Amino acid sequence: MQRPHLLRHTFNVVNRVRQTASVAGLSALRVAKGEKPDAYLLKETFEQLGTTYIKIGQFIASTPSLFPRAYVEAFQDCLDQTTPLSYSYIERVLKEELEVDGQRLDDLFADIDPTPLASASIAQVHAARLHNGDDVVLKVQKPNVETIMQTDLGVLHAVTKLLEVMMPSMKFASIAPIIDEIRLRMLAETDFISESKNIADFQQFLAMSGNNKVVAPKVYDALTTKRVLTMSRLYGVSMVDTHAMRQYCDDPAQVMTDTLNTWFASLMLCNSFHADLHAGNLMLLTDGRIGFLDFGIVGQLKAESWRACLTMVQALQDNNYPVMAQAMVDMEMTHARHEVNIKALTADLERMMQSIMAEDRAFTSGVPFNSKEQADELNKMMLEIVFIGKAHGIHFPRDFALLTKQLLYFDRFMRTLAPDMDMFSDGRVQMLGQDAGSQAL
Template identity: 45%
Template sequence: MIPNRQSIVKGAASPQIGVAELGVRGSWRMAQTLVAVYPRALKWLVQWRRPTPAEVRELFEALGATYIKLGQFIASSPSIFPAAYVEEFQRCLDQTPSLPFGKIRQIIEQDLGQPLSAVFSHIEPKALASASIAQVHAARLITGEDVVVKVQKPGVQAVLTTDMNAVYLVTRIFELILPNTDKDAVAGLVSEMYQSMIDECDFRKEADNLDAFRQFLSDQRNTAVVAPKPYRQASGARVLTMERLYGTALTDQGMVSSKADPAEGLFNALNTWFASLTQCAFFHADLHSGNLLLLEDGRVGFIDFGMVGRIKPESWQAMFSLFMGVSEQNYSMIAEAMVVVGITRDEVDVAALSADIERLFVGMNDLEPSAVLGNGAGDGINQLLTDLGAIARDYGIRFPRAFTMLLKQFLYFDRYMELLAPGADIFRDDRVELFLR
């Protein structure tokens, strides 16, 4: 079993899974895994070759929720995994057919411990969205508030626990039998991924994140930004009911509301995020444009708090230097900050590293901001991070994952700035309030 994780399954702060459920679902899951893996593995053995990144990605998608999340973890960790795999797993599909509403009703009533009619006056049978772990429905509470209801699909945590224990066991075996492998290097990463996915499966943690961020906004007297209110009476471990925010993606150039100025909204969002880095317990770690809504009244809505990050205080000065280096295109500053933030056993040639970084950013600067942002989920940003991670690995530098998450959000804002406020400088514009020092 993954060490020090028993409380995740049995503790009061996590969804409860019965031993019988783990046993039955675990056995069935192992059979499903063998059926998916065996023909592919046999083909690779017969052809005596390694699977391509595309074949691995297709296998992960066939294996379902856990492996899709693993794929997304790989895609968001360019400082850890090889570029070919990071690039391929950008395509890892997390859109799945929605479950019949009868099953969703059953899950909601079971998790909340009362009939649907006791909580909601109406809930849309057709899902707004459906992914591997959960699907979302529009609804209205009996007290009249418009909400969205995020419902976890059945058996997700049992499958995840079975899958991750298998992955952990395999990685431990490989660490023992392969020479020159750092002890616990891969297994420790698996444990981190497991913890991240388990946290995502307990919707009470996301509700806690929402409450904490809303309290942060209140303490800051920030009325320009809003986060959805979680409704605890209509939420549980597998059901999260949140205030429904009406708006469009911040970078949507089609916004026509006379009260909403995308550029002003961007600065408000940027200032809020900067403030959260030092004055909130965490930072939002998935701020692609779809998670920043420009509301009709001009406020910006931060949504989807399933992925958050934390950074150690002693790293802040280097982080500030790196941000400033990116903004000023000061490649020596970026290189020096990378060496400080990263983990390396080698002596780093900072001048050569600076030159490699310069080539990367000069190529990015030749692209239009919309091209770098890609399809709205930041494909271009992901590619930039992949390339930066590859450069770092060439110099023996390994970044903590929280750093990569943090840098990714900053790069999002840097691109949004070029798109919505051309010519503005994050570190010199009077509209930007820095809270990093």
């Protein structure tokens, strides 16, 4: 019984290696014809290679503490959207994963909508209904995703080893920990059991803190596997549409306050924090509660590093560059911290912020954060901070980029829902995470 599966797996691996060699060969030919082998050529190649390399591109874009600046900037536009697969492929995966102990899909679901709600490189999402009347969504992993990723990562590992032998002066051995980090993140994202545990952790945090203003989708464990995640379907409106929000709330600013208070508290009271709360993953439900969606990307941070990061962002808001510089050193990740020249670091930070504000008036314009231009502004600011920090010997925590980008995103996000609110000085915003962290330590 295992032989057909083994043959199919072997065929998929060989076919993937062939596809990779073909795309890489075409890119090499472009270089041979005189095209510059820069970050943008690599980005185009990655997009052609698909799933694994798009994810690597996103990892590069979100981890400026590890990669050269030119590559971080080039991969900012690396998209994670794909053409939807036909329902027949999705149905096959559902049958392989859920039809156990003699049960059929018809026994499990009253209806499955063949038209996808969304489609990305790793998974496709479909609406469905259970026989008890519950509306659910099915996050279904696309066929061969894990095989493709494992094959691609194996090829990358082999190439790295080859380069170590051929060009030892390039010190390619330093890439090894980066590949390990990519492997951990990407394989975790293909394991929907892991995502379901992230959701369970967040729900436990909500229950423990008595928070009834925020909700995450309910996971149906009996209908969830490594490749299929079945969750309750939440109905509501986007939290960047204040007109639509007023159908279900009296004060959008209070909704923003509740969102911030929940997220800050989760930094210390939850095993991980949601690291991708953009407009698509936040929803005001029709019952007035706030829905946190998609827990595929989460981060973790030590209490002391978070406090320093929070101080740094608050100092950034106040244009207090000496405090901001000291907070960067206090991240607990700086080698020989006594050697950091705080005065010089302060001067560099002030010069950087004045330059950004002079170049782009959108930074202080008060325009709602719903445009690509302002998203680019956040990326630019974070890149500058990391670049300056590295120049002074500062090594940031692994998930610093995730945390800082989310904090800066909230700052812009508030311009839509609460333009008069300041994240750090408004009395409604309680930094519960700081108090909770102190008690836990």
